[in-house]
Amino acid sequence: xxxxxLHQQTLxxxxxxxxxxxDSPAQALGDITDLILRYRTSILAAMVVxxxxxxxxxxxxxxxxxxxxxxxxPLLPKLLGCYEAELHGVIAEIVRRRYQTIVNIxxxxxxxxxxxxxxxxxxxxxxxxxxxAGQQLCRELAGLNNVADRVIVHGLCDTAQLQKLAGQGVLVxxxxxxxxxxxxxxxxxPVVSRSDIVVELHQxxxxxxxxxLNHRFxxxxxxxxxxxxxxxxxxxxxxxxxxxxxxLLAMWEGRAGPTxxxxxxxRSPAAI
Numbered sequence: 001x002x003x004x005x006l007h008q009q010t011l012x013x014x015x016x017x018x019x020x021x022x023d024s025p026a027q028a029l030g031d032i033t034d035l036i037l038r039y040r041t042s043i044l045a046a047m048v049v050x051x052x053x054x055x056x057x058x059x060x061x062x063x064x065x066x067x068x069x070x071x072x073x074p075l076l077p078k079l080l081g082c083y084e085a086e087l088h089g090v091i092a093e094i095v096r097r098r099y100q101t102i103v104n105i106x107x108x109x110x111x112x113x114x115x116x117x118x119x120x121x122x123x124x125x126x127x128x129x130x131x132x133a134g135q136q137l138c139r140e141l142a143g144l145n146n147v148a149d150r151v152i153v154h155g156l157c158d159t160a161q162l163q164k165l166a167g168q169g170v171l172v173x174x175x176x177x178x179x180x181x182x183x184x185x186x187x188x189x190p191v192v193s194r195s196d197i198v199v200e201l202h203q204x205x206x207x208x209x210x211x212x213l214n215h216r217f218x219x220x221x222x223x224x225x226x227x228x229x230x231x232x233x234x235x236x237x238x239x240x241x242x243x244x245x246x247x248l249l250a251m252w253e254g255r256a257g258p259t260x261x262x263x264x265x266x267r268s269p270a271a272i
Contacts, residue, residue: 003043003046006039006042006043010035010038010039013035014036017031018032037249037252037254038254040246040249041074041076041249041250041252041254042074042075044076044246045074045075045076045079046068048238048250049068049079052238054067054079055079056078056080056081056115057079057080057236057238058081058082058235058236059082059083059088060081060088060091060095060119061081061111061115061118061119064114064115064118064145065141065144065145066079066141066144067109067140067144069109069133070108071108071109071129071131071133071137072108072109072131073108073254074252074253074254076249076250077250077251077252077253080238080239080251082231082236082251083253084253085229085231086227086261087198087261087263090198090226091116091119094171097171097196098122099123099169099170099171100124101124101125101126101169101170102116102117102120102124102126102170102171102172102173103126103128103162103166103170103171103173104116104125104126104127104128104173105128105157105162105173105176105179106128106129106174106175106176106177106179107127107128107129107134107153108129108134108137108138109134109138110137110141110142110151110153112175113125113127113138113153114138114141114142114145114151116173117142117145117147117151118145118147124150124152125150125151125152126152126154126165127151127153127154128154128156128161129153129155130155135154138151138153139151157176157183159182159183159188162189162191163189163191166189166192166194166195167195168194168195170194170196171195171196172184172192172196172197172198173197174197174198174199174200175199177202177205178204178205178206180199180200180201180202180213181206181209181212181213184197184213184216184217185216186216186217193217193220194220195266196221196265196266197217197221197262197263197264198261198262198263198264199262199264200259200261201213201261201262202259203257203259203260204256204259210225210260210262213262213264217264219267220266220267221264221265221266221267222264222267223263223264224262224263224264224265225260225261226260226262226263227258227260228258228260231251233248233250
């Protein structure tokens with residue numbers, strides 16, 4: 001989308017909010033603020049692309065060629081390489097473990113599916129995404145990074161498919177907007193009890209999801225909970241001369257609230 005189209009779309013969305021929220025001014029202002037922030041981050045992302053190219057600038061995926069659209073959340077934190085920076089240590093451990101198969105449920109445009117395929121040249125990645133635009137972007141991203149032969153893009157994942165793919169030595173990366181309780185259930189998918197798992201815990205959909213997964217996996221897995229943290233704009237040279245608000249927006253991930261993760265690794269047989 002060019003900038004003129006972006007301007008016009010944002011204005012149209014603001015007008016729609018004004019019309020539909022006449023009786024709820026506080027909610028209208030909140031919705032409009034969110035639209036303006038997302039608009040501004042899109043402009044900032046274009047500035048970074050113009051300055052640095054569409055390439056991830058830092059973090060474990062540094063050097064990854066990137067698409068100029070995000071299927072989920074703002075694009076700019078991914079270009080900077082600070083997106084979900086809390087998981088950088090987990091990614092390093094994943095590389096050390098040298099998985100042969102990765103199942104990515106909720107891959108978006110492929111940030112993790114393609115990023116992990118680049119870091120693990122022996123791995124085959126099954127990337128699931130229900131959004132058709134996201135599927136196409138993931139294929140494009142895989143092509144840009146020469147891993148299209150190892151990143152297999154699928155649509156909707158179900159428990160039967162996960163049962164076929166998961167198992168010992170397989171990494172399951174789950175970010176499915178509240179569906180994690182369905183997929184990560186050994187009663188429905190017995191083989192997940194033998195897989196290592198990274199899962200984003202969408203507590204806005206289920207406030208008990210962390211306790212639920214602890215109960216299901218504490219005997220089979222070592223479970224590390226990872227809390228969301230802050231960001232330091234000063235580590236990104238491209239941001240140094242920006243206005244402070246823009247520096248903060250550059251790292252904004254557009255979340256409705258704090259979203260923690262769990263990194264669950266299978267216990268050795270002797271420890272079970």
